[in-house]
Amino acid sequence: MLRQILTSAVFAGVAAGVLAALLQLWLVVPLIMEAELFESGQRVHFATDGSTQSDRGAPSVWDEPLRHIYTIGFSAVTFTAYAFFMVAGFALATRAGHEITARRGVVWGLCGAIAVVIAPAVGMPPELPGAIGAEVVPRQVWYLSCVVLTLIGLTQIAFDGRSRVWITAPIFLLVPHLIGAPHLDTYFGVAPSELASDFVARVMGVAMISWVLLGLFAALIWTRSEEA
Template identity: 50%
Template sequence: MSKNLLSSALFAGLIAGAVAALLQFVFVIPALLEGELYEGGERLHFLVDGSTQSERGAPGLGTKWGRHAMTVAFNMVTYTGYGLILAAAMVFARDKGVAKVSAKAGLIWGLAGFIAVQLAPAVGLPPELPGTPAAELAPRQIWWISTIVATAVALAMIAFARSGIWQIAGGILLILPHLIGAPHLDTYFGIAPPELSAEFVTLSLGMAAIGWATLGYFAAFFIERGES
């Protein structure tokens, strides 16, 4: 692995991680903190008599700066790791003569990474607010990892295969995990308002899409700049 590839992934990961953390602080974490109020019982969506007692609005970020610093660090480390994979894939595709490395193309690579790692698994296992009951962890992890791998391979087949048969096979592979289905409970046990859960899912995926696009753009930008 070349020095340029490593440095490109590092710089892109740090930038994307910082952007993602900032977006999470502004949009995602307020919804998360609001969900924690329902998890802890400070707020109740339904009372015993069936009436509602839901207030709108999240608490402030407060003084949990250690937790917030961990959020920033986690984003930077995670996006740097993703950046290594993404940059290696870009360079590999370029060396095979099936793709070019450019900042604009990097946006597409980043969004493809978002589809594989975030969007496709979220179709079956969307982001969950604190306190949301779910199926057993091991089956969910197996389905989640399998979906990421299947989606990444399928997108590569669709994008780079020269044979239509392989592209069709990629399309089948793309939907296969969802035909199998993710593990779920037989009923619903959510304690937070469904509107809040829907908002949390939307915000989480939307901000992740921006983070991945940023990662792809800067990974390609630094690779291209380092080789010029």
């Protein structure tokens, strides 16, 4: 079991993490680099004369190769961390008599994306560089609490056969949003709103694909190493 956990988590995590980073370098990182032009003042969108106009276009990702190698590396580490949680879940589910298959792995992945990216984004959307938010530690606490409560809600729906889950699961899913994420009472954004909405939509899209790949890879390796 221990070897099964280690191999599934490491191989699936690194593979999904590298693929996720490539998708991000294609779709998300250029928007981060473009936002940095507004953060540093090289480009100004909200000019003092009241006009809101600026050029569109991101710097080339080929300008800073080392920076993107770090991104690929950290993406692999982060997805390996996610993979350890997912595979620990596989082990618990197997102990409880549930079967892990590649198709179920895809659903595990979708639930991971919902818990880690989509649900927290409802209270605290992914932010471009230059966005000024509330203090980072309370936001991290809210983010992690939202992830954990969403996971509890989703786990109940997936594995708890009792009918009371249709009351308790929505409570777990809604509580973080009823409490609400820490926010400032002022807008500070310097980047165009189009850039921010592009960024949020792409972060979510890439997260869905990356998590589905993680679930699929982890389940495939898990079932293979079970047979061995």
